[in-house]
Amino acid sequence: MDPVIETRNLTKTYQVGDVAVHALRGVNLTVKKGEFLAIMGASGSGKSTLMNLIGCLDLPSSGDYFLDGRHVNSMNKNEYADIRNQKIGFVFQVFNLLPRTNALENVELPLLYDRNGRIKDPLKAAMDALKRVGLADRMDHEPSQLSGGQQQRVAIARALVNSPSIILADEPTGNLDTRTSIDIMALFQELNKQGITVVLVTHEHDIARYANRFVEMRDGLILRDVILKNRRNAAKDLVEFKREDIA
Amino acid sequence: MLQLKNLIKTAFKSIFKNRMRSLLTSLGIIIGVSAVIVMVAIGEGSQSRIEEGIQSLGTNLIVVFPGTSSSGGVSRGAGSFNRFTFADVEKISQEAMLVKGVSPIVRTGGQVIGGGNNWNTGIYGVSEDYFEIRNWELEYGEFFTERDVKTSNKVALLGKTVANQLFPDQDPVGQKVRIRNVPFLVIGILKAKGQSGMGTDQDDLILAPSTTVYYRLRGWRHVDMINASASSPDRIADAKKEIRAILRESHRINPGEEDDFTVSDQADISEAASETSRILTMLLGSIAGVSLLVGGIGIMNIMLVSVTERTREIGIRLSVGARGKDVLIQFLTEAVILSLSGGIIGILLSLGISFGLNKFTELYTVINPDIIMVSAIFSAAVGIFFGYYPARKASALNPIDALRYE
Numbered sequence: 102m103d104p105v106i107e108t109r110n111l112t113k114t115y116q117v118g119d120v121a122v123h124a125l126r127g128v129n130l131t132v133k134k135g136e137f138l139a140i141m142g143a144s145g146s147g148k149s150t151l152m153n154l155i156g157c158l159d160l161p162s163s164g165d166y167f168l169d170g171r172h173v174n175s176m177n178k179n180e181y182a183d184i185r186n187q188k189i190g191f192v193f194q195v196f197n198l199l200p201r202t203n204a205l206e207n208v209e210l211p212l213l214y215d216r217n218g219r220i221k222d223p224l225k226a227a228m229d230a231l232k233r234v235g236l237a238d239r240m241d242h243e244p245s246q247l248s249g250g251q252q253q254r255v256a257i258a259r260a261l262v263n264s265p266s267i268i269l270a271d272e273p274t275g276n277l278d279t280r281t282s283i284d285i286m287a288l289f290q291e292l293n294k295q296g297i298t299v300v301l302v303t304h305e306h307d308i309a310r311y312a313n314r315f316v317e318m319r320d321g322l323i324l325r326d327v328i329l330k331n332r333r334n335a336a337k338d339l340v341e342f343k344r345e346d347i348a
Numbered sequence: 349m350l351q352l353k354n355l356i357k358t359a360f361k362s363i364f365k366n367r368m369r370s371l372l373t374s375l376g377i378i379i380g381v382s383a384v385i386v387m388v389a390i391g392e393g394s395q396s397r398i399e400e401g402i403q404s405l406g407t408n409l410i411v412v413f414p415g416t417s418s419s420g421g422v423s424r425g426a427g428s429f430n431r432f433t434f435a436d437v438e439k440i441s442q443e444a445m446l447v448k449g450v451s452p453i454v455r456t457g458g459q460v461i462g463g464g465n466n467w468n469t470g471i472y473g474v475s476e477d478y479f480e481i482r483n484w485e486l487e488y489g490e491f492f493t494e495r496d497v498k499t500s501n502k503v504a505l506l507g508k509t510v511a512n513q514l515f516p517d518q519d520p521v522g523q524k525v526r527i528r529n530v531p532f533l534v535i536g537i538l539k540a541k542g543q544s545g546m547g548t549d550q551d552d553l554i555l556a557p558s559t560t561v562y563y564r565l566r567g568w569r570h571v572d573m574i575n576a577s578a579s580s581p582d583r584i585a586d587a588k589k590e591i592r593a594i595l596r597e598s599h600r601i602n603p604g605e606e607d608d609f610t611v612s613d614q615a616d617i618s619e620a621a622s623e624t625s626r627i628l629t630m631l632l633g634s635i636a637g638v639s640l641l642v643g644g645i646g647i648m649n650i651m652l653v654s655v656t657e658r659t660r661e662i663g664i665r666l667s668v669g670a671r672g673k674d675v676l677i678q679f680l681t682e683a684v685i686l687s688l689s690g691g692i693i694g695i696l697l698s699l700g701i702s703f704g705l706n707k708f709t710e711l712y713t714v715i716n717p718d719i720i721m722v723s724a725i726f727s728a729a730v731g732i733f734f735g736y737y738p739a740r741k742a743s744a745l746n747p748i749d750a751l752r753y754e
Contacts, residue, residue: 158667179671183746186669197664197751201365211668213354250554259668 103170105266106155106296108131111164112321113206114151121312124150126321127164137293139301139312145322149271152258153303156269157184169266172305187216190260194272196252198244204255205240211263220263230258234288250281255286267298274308280342286311288334311335357435358683368656373650374690375728376643381694383636383703389510389702389713398621401543401550402614408448408581409481410588411617411744412574412595415609431599431608432571433559437475440596446587448579452571453560458524460554462525462534469507471563472526472553474575483575484555489521489536492557495554497600500559508540508551525554530564532556564614577700632694644687644730651683651738663750676743683735686730690740691727 105316111127130191132138142148150165154166157173166173168188176184191197198207208230212223220226231240234254239277244252260268270289274282282305290311293299303309310333364369398692422628437452444450454473459466476494478484484505490623493504504525511520519535532554562569578587588611595609655662702713 153748156667158751159746179673182669193751197660197667199661199664202361207387213351213358214665214669214671216672221428222562241665250694263669 102346103134104131104167105134105135105169106130106134106300107167108151108155109165109167111151111154111166111329112162113147113154113159114162123270123321125154126163128318128321128323129317130323130326132298134266134298135293135296136314137290137299137301137312138314139303139309140316140318141306141309142318142324143304145320148302148318149179150321151155151318152269152271153299156189157181173283181216183216187217187263188221188266190251190263190265190268192256192260192268192270192273194251194275196244196256196276197343198252198255198259199245200245201304203241203243204236204247205259207255208257208258208262211324215263226262227258230262233261233292234258240273245262248281249277250284250295252292253277253285254288257292261292261297265297266303267300268292270301273301274303274305280339282308283335283338287339351620355681356685358678359685362658362682363685366519369650370686374649375642375644376692377727378600378643378688378694378697380636380640380643381727382611382698383639384633385695385698385715385723386701386713387632387636388629388719389698389715390711391625391632392714392716393712395625395629397452397712398592398625399506400528402617402621408578408584408593409614410447410576410578410584412576412591413610413612414573415607431457434571437571437599439572440574440591440594441477442592444576444587444590446583448577448591449479450479450574450576451475452558453483453573454566455572457559458528458565459525460510460514460525462523462565463518465516465526467510467513469510469552469554471556471561473556473558473565473567475558477577478555478575481573481575484541485539487537487539489534491536494694496649497557498581501557502530502532502560502564503556504573505536505538505555506534506721507553507555508537510552510554511537514528514721523695527554527556532560532605558724567602573621578583578613584615588613599646636751640730641725643690644734645685647683647731648734648738650686651679651735652741654682654741655679655738658742659729659750659753662745663747663753664746666745667751672743674743675745676739679739680732680735683739684731686727687731687735694727695723708746 108128108130111125111128112123115122117126128147128151129163130151140148140151150159154161157168161174168184169216173181173184178196194273199210205227208227212220212226215223228237228240231237231283234257236251236254236258239247239251246254247255257268268289272347274285277285289301299312301308301312312331313329313332315329316323369523412432433453434452437450440447441450443626449476454719455470456473457470459468472584476492481493487508489505491505492501495501496503504527506512506514507527514520514525520537523534524531525534526532537557538551543549558571566751576587576591578584592611594606596607597676665675699715702715705711
């Protein structure tokens with residue numbers, strides 16, 4: 102299968118005062134279409150920096166990055182914005198929804214910046230995305246009226262609405278309790294089953310085990326890159342969880 | 349680029365999310381715009397009052413004042429050389445081709461008794477031409493005629509104010525009034541002209557034949573002033589030249605010597621008066637303009653705060669694909685909507701204020717449609733000018749920095 106993400110010798114150096122911080126020291130990573138990749142590592146390992154580069158939120162210091170076969174880091178700022186708009190869906194740890202704006206409008210947000218008019222009916226697309234994450238009945242709720250798990254679902258719907266090539270999730274369960282975390286992972290697994298490529302950054306082993314490929318980073322380099330054999334099924338775990346609740 | 353509809357929708361949403369702050373921000377513009385319009389309206393109102401007042405003096409009016417004289421290099425000041433005579437007036441009336449009417453003015457004042465009341469007023473001795481020259485109309489009764497002037501008839505026309513004072517509840521026409529003990533027959537009442545541009549009551553006077561005032565009421569024998577009217581507005585300048593030449597001849601002024609009189613027309617008089625009020629208008633307008641500027645700085649201030657406060661929102665928008673330009677235009681649109689709606693509210697407010705001023709105070713205001721257009725455009729321009737810097741700042745944010753902003 103074609104690689105969705107391909108990085109070659111990607112480096113990122115920050116200048117903090119007089120000190121140069123090498124966040125990435127030459128990362129080679131290929132992600133194929135349909136994969137569910139979990140990136141793990143201690144803080145400072147460079148996993149978030151890698152995520153930001155993959156998500157076109159930041160520019161690498163050197164190296165090459167191909168997204169869907171296109172050489173991304175030779176693009177200008179506007180093309181970068183368009184890539185974020187059309188190829189990538191973001192899910193953040195802190196949800197990053199617009200406050201005092203209802204779920205439907207939050208999900209519609211990326212479509213406001215859809216320059217190509219790929220999506221003919223933004224309202225319908227946003228409603229469909231909310232249905233996919235199981236929030237059809239919460240469309241007019243504002244973030245403050247939703248639980249953490251529901252807010253993250255809205256964020257996932259927003260990531261989905263533009264039919265992106267990949268969904269990037271940066272510690273999506275970091276602010277959620279265990280049960281809600283499993284719930285969200287079940288949603289990611291479901292979306293992955295539908296063919297969406299998911300890249301997940303986490304520092305929780307339990308969460309990483311829902312992916313089918315596991316990458317561990319340390320000091321700006323990839324330490325381990327393995328295919329997970331005994332992948333957990335979040336939907337099943339959720340049923341277990343409910344049984345325990347009753348008992 | 350965002351669609352215009354979405355852009356305006358987004359801007360309004362964020363304005364309404366911060367209702368109080370938006371209102372306070374616009375308040376600067378509201379006050380600024382309404383201050384500019386009201387101040388200019390007051391200035392223009394007083395200017396038009398002055399112009400109306402001058403207009404009511406009479407059309408094509410030419411006024412001849414006695415000039416300064418000097419003896420041995422010592423100037424005796426304006427009006428010190430009272431040398432007009434009935435002969436001067438007669439000569440102008442006969443020789444000047446471009447003069448339609450001419451009247452001497454013999455002025456005196458004093459206590460007038462009539463109808464059981466008394467009143468102190470000014471008495472003007474004039475010729476029958478005077479009514480047309482100075483646009484006097486009759487409320488009722490009749491004007492005196494050339495014959496009355498020739499025979500020094502003791503007839504009088506009362507100004508509205510005098511008529512009201514002496515005969516509050518009876519018909520003055522046909523009654524006698526005693527001016528300094530000389531009995532005059534009232535033959536007519538003049539239509540009220542109201543206040544002059546300078547604030548004096550134009551209706552507080554009595555008009556009588558010049559010869560009667562001259563011979564019966566005055567102790568000294570000369571004509572104070574001459575009023576004339578040109579045959580048409582475009583002949584005023586030539587008529588003035590004519591009058592000057594005639595008076596120089598009759599006063600035997602040698603070539604090279606200065607005139608001992610001054611010939612002015614309405615334009616001269618009104619120019620001086622409206623120049624004053626024009627300066628007043630400019631002064632009022634520019635003070636109000638400063639408050640509009642301060643309002644603009646208020647918008648910039650709030651937009652800057654707003655950019656900082658909404659850094660995260662900007663980050664979210666950038667992360668889902670907004671370009672820098674989208675963010676720039678969004679903030680600029682908000683600033684323009686704030687200032688433009690402030691401008692529109694300010695215009696409405698100023699219309700209300702000026703209506704109130706006209707209705708409930710002595711002030712008279714005239715709202716010029718131009719100034720409304722200018723204020724509307726200017727308030728939008730204030731939004732663009734003062735909104736640009738904060739918007740620019742917002743659009744230059746790095747998405748990752750904006751997202752991480754706490």
